[in-house]
Amino acid sequence: NAGVTQTPKFQVLKTGQSMTLQCAQDMNHNSMYWYRQDPGMGLRLIYYSASEGTTDKGEVPNGYNVSRLNKREFSLRLESAAPSQTSVYFCASSERTWDTQYFGPGTRLTVL
């Protein structure tokens, strides 16, 4: 039982490049989330998916898109990366949106 997994662990992009961060969970959870963590700050919600087939914006959605591919997988896409998107990205999942959230190991993204 791996919990929440994320790929890749590290990534370096140049400004304007695109990429997709992958997240998968094996806990049969309905809800999934993408957060970013910037230095000296806690995590902030980018997008979430309350259940398969739905996605909604969080606090800081600009510059990102998401896809809930199936119940297990929730991807985050940067269409045109900017230096301001340099951050650590965490995926999380929970049984329902009001249940405890469990986090993946994070992806450190640097945009040059």
Place this chain on the structure above:
Amino acid sequence: AQTVTQSQPEMSVQEAETVTLSCTYDTSESDYYLFWYKQPPSRQMILVIRQEAYKQQNATENRFSVNFQKAAKSFSLKISDSQLGDAAMYFCAYRRVPKLVFGKGTKLTVNP
């Protein structure tokens, strides 16, 4: 708006001693959940303990316990018999569905 404040950016404790990390929050809701997450150098966000606001009894998990003062909107974490493996960033979080609102964290150092 709900905010979470951790007033201690850094704390240190001697191995085997007890340390208390502070957290205050602001909310107009009467029923809510609070969490402490641990983030070691590996970056993984690990759930330490959670507290339901409607429960008067303070939550405990082995060496970790909380002092939940609802009227004062205070939620401190006590770590007893500190171990070297407890060294990490600790984040207090308030659940505002669908997201978690995080404080900025407290860096805990454990001295041998």
